[in-house]
Amino acid sequence: MTLGSRNPRIGIDWERRPSRYLTIDGVPGYQIAYSCGTCGLVLRREPGAPTGLLPATDVRDRLNAGLDGLDTDVIDTFAAQLPRGDYQVMLLDTKPALAAPGSAGDYFSVEGPAGWRNEEFEYSIDPANTSYYRLDRRSIGEHDEFFEFAVPLGDPAELDADVVERYSSACGQPTAVAFGLLDIEGPWFRQERHWGLFHFLLDGHHKTASAAANSGSIRLLTFVSAGESMASDDELLRLPEIINADQREGDR
Structure with a gap:
């Protein structure tokens, strides 16, 4: 879909190359990549990053009840806050696991360094x-691996711990919303x-x-940016197949 606003709250800043930043209301929030394509995936929160949520x-009520498909009103509400461009819009069911920096579950301490390890350098x-x-x-073909983060x-x-607890007993499949980027590095x-x-x-x-906290699943409406991702259009179009294949295996 072609979506977005000319005056978005969420943006991508390439002005300080080789670094790339996700911005919130024009303020850098996260360093999210280097432009070289060989330096590895990056996730570093910037000092002074905004913490306000998007209204x-x-x-x-629709998000709390849970979406069963792509809802035009919900898409329009969030598209107004995103940069103008083409998006791969997907509704996913997934199980989040919290990872702290330096923990055994931290990609940037475990799988990332292992993928870039070389005895000669x-x-x-x-x-x-x-x-x-x-x-x-999951694995993709012979050489690539797919990692997904929220x-x-x-x-x-x-x-707010009380609000978190309230969702523990919520009916249905409450839906979260995200701005997505696919970065492919090697x-x-x-x-x-x-x-x-x-x-x-x-x-x-x-x-x-x-x-x-409850080892449960979350439904996620995500807007994956084609123009701002460090991936080709063909690679972006493979995402539903890759994710659905993983979900089918998980159902066996």
């Missing part, structure tokens, strides 16, 4: 400096590449935290 009052990737959610991991705009530890000295699908949460922080 979705008009569609709050001193080569490392940037460590994460913020908590986030791991969603999915990134809150604030610290999950600062969420070290220059081998064929293997890591596909990193990042979902930056625009709404549904408490829902996601509740699902993670």
Whole structure:
């Protein structure tokens, strides 16, 4: 879909190359990649990053009840806050697991460094400096691996515990909303590449935290940007097949 606004709240800043930043109301929130394509996936929260959530009052009840398909009103509400461009819009069911920097579940401490490790070179990737959610991991073909993340705009530890608990007993499948980027990176000295699908949460922080705390699932409406992702159109179009294949295996 072609969506977005000429004056979005969410943006991508390439002005300080080789670094790339996700911005909120024009303020850098996260460093999310290097332009080289060989430096590894990046997730680093910027000092002074905004923590305000994006309002979705008009569609709050629909999101809390859970979407069963792509809802035009919900899409329009969030598209007004995104940069103008083409998007792969998907509705996914996934199980989040909270990962703290340096923990055993932290991609940027475990799988990332392993993928860029080489005995002949001193080569490392940037460590994460913020908590986030791991969603999915799977192989793609002979050489590539797919990693999926949900990134809150604030610290999950600062969420309202009562609201998180309330979602633990909610009926249906409450839906979170995210701005997505697919970044594909690989070290220059081998064929293997890591596909990193990042979902930056625009709404549904408490829902996601509740699902993670209870080892439950969350429904996620994500707008994956074609123009701002570091991936080709063909690679972006493969995402539904890759994710659906993983979900089918999980149902067996």
